[in-house]
Amino acid sequence: MSGITLLAYAFFVAAGIGGIAYLLHRTGHGRPAVLEEAEARRLLQERTGGPVAGPPFVTEAALLFALEDGIGVVRAQGRFPLVRVIGKEDVRDVQARARRLTLRLRGFDDPRLVLRTDDPESLRDWLAAAGLAEEAEPR
Amino acid sequence: MSPESLPDISSFAAPVYIGFILLEIGLITWRGAKGAYETKDATTSLAMGTGNLTFGLIFAGSIYAAIYAGLLWLHQFALFDIGLSVFAVAACFVLDDLAYYWNHRFSHTVRWAWANHVIHHSSQHYNLTTALRQPWFGFATGLFVLKVPLVLLGFHPGIVAFCASLNLLYQFFIHTETVGKMPRWVEAVFNTPSHHRVHHGKNPRYLDSNYAGVFILWDRLFGTFVPEDEAEPVNYGLVKDIGTFNPLRVAVHEYVAIGQDASRPGLTLRQRLAYAFAPPGWSHDGSRKTSEEIRAEAGLPPRRKGRAPAMAPAE
Missing domain, CATH: 2.30.29 (PH-domain like)
Incomplete structure (x- = not known):
């Protein structure tokens, strides 16, 4: 795998993680536990x-x-x-x-x-x- | 095609991973499928997966190259010249899965190896991102020696590495609550989401069970199989859960704990070594509990005969 391809792959992975985190945040999965x-x-x-x-x-x-x-x-x-x-x-x-x-x-x-x-x-x-x-x- | 040109599928399957994670989130969020996600937990898991890939690349030209070179050197002494064929890959896949079973079992029963594997179990959630919560320094366990018998039998290290990669890819898909039980014959032969949920449980009856990678037959054969009991939902995570989402702390926390335990004043050399190599939970003064002790306390029968070394507290 060439350096450029590897870099593109790294950017894709970073964007994927960011996208998933943003989606989870927007869909209310970031709320902490409510303690009774x-x-x-x-x-x-x-x-x-x-x-x-x-x-x-x-x-x-x-x-x-x-x-x-x-x-x-x-x-x-x-x-x-x-x-x-x-x-x-x-x-x-x-x-x-x-x-x-x-x-x-x-x-x-x-x-x-x-x-x-x-x-x-x-x-x-x-x-x-x-x-x-x-x-x-x-x- | 030569064995060396076989690809490392699991490391470069990120598009597949991301696609299926998005699908699982969608099914849970909008279709009411079983399962749960939490933003910080999932982000930490994905960061651990990225670290695993990054450190794999960093060490590819040094440590992993040296391990591969060592296996190549051993291959010249192989009993058979098995070569590369569909049959060879299939046979290697099955035997590599057996090696994986023992690698995984040692990773739960020897603290030094557990320090590496605990990372994968450190989430209290069980979803596809948990599959990617992987260690960064896997070579440190030394358990790559379990590949040696395969190489000496005649499988080229390139084929062994390819099969290990396929094995890991398969395991990604079983880290989900969204899939219930599979057809009976599948549950009988293969490691399934149900079987692997049990493996990730911290309920006493689920501890140290279902070590299989692909074929659950190994657990049935070696006495470590435990079926999922719908009457006892699985509690995921560690017996003592960690209190951080910081990826660096997640990656090394158990190594740090071993260092702290083994360097306590007043211990014998044997006790210091036991803090590194006895089962997780062993302590010189009995202040902690191993899985076997937790199971015994819960009135469950022992799962295996081996026991933690009994040692007197230091003076």
Whole structure:
């Protein structure tokens, strides 16, 4: 296969991928999972093997539950919920931006958790109570 | 035509892949066919397929050329001179599929090989794009040695490569939920969408089953066949699903995990090696579970006799 043919093939493949992604986006296949509290609690209980008490902290695309040692997170990964148990040792740092907190994690296959909320200070306090972040400055 | 001039069909079938993916999306979206797509997931799968093709081309003149040269060198010691004919290609196709079965089985039972193959299983969806979610460094497993018996039997490496390419092309079409069960005789002999859905399942009863490429007969023969049970829908993906759509992280995450596990302080050499070569899920302190342990916990009988090495935790 000549260089020109290979280049044309590469362009065709790139255009094909772009076209498929655009088509999926336009036909509503890009919507993330909608998480219900009861289902999230059930999934987390399944993962931890024990009951999950207390109300969750609700963010835009994730539900956070306080556990004995760290937190349980049920978040959308595309159309599916993804369950993670995060301890203090799993967190590299917490970065605050307007309306969102980003937990940079040590796991290579799950490197960060972006939490979007209208009340990032409360979320930071909630994470601090769970031992995962410094408390927010007094308002 | 010489064996060397046989084409690499699967690498250059992108127009076919794209056409059928568009057809599947259309059937699911507008005709209510069974199946599901998700934009980021599908785009990641397609990016992995493109990476597979790109790295294949990058290494074509070095690593893959060296492997091919090695097989050509071995071919001079072949028992028979089988040559190139329709019969030769047909016989090679069947025997290469047997080699594929064992390649695939080792890819699920040896973590070093799983690190390469896990990429293909890392989607929670099952559609035609999942077929293209392929590894970038396939040669790293060393499982190309399973082609050696075919070459020593007398099949030219060019024919072997052509048959492997046909095999992969066939497998593209079975990655779909849109097709239900095929006629009974087809399900009995061939790997079908139904059989391969089971293979992609993370339900305990579906783990480590249906390794076939084209002929499901190998699974029936070696005791790894599990039929799809309509009462237990398949949950696709990994026992612990990854939380990223980044293609680079998808491509190397299990290699990184092996490195992290094997370099933990306080382990014996045997334990470090076991983190690379024992079944996926093995751990020195029993904190994780292999497929066999997950199946046992679910009250299912063992699928094979081999077990992960039992080793005491490090002091």
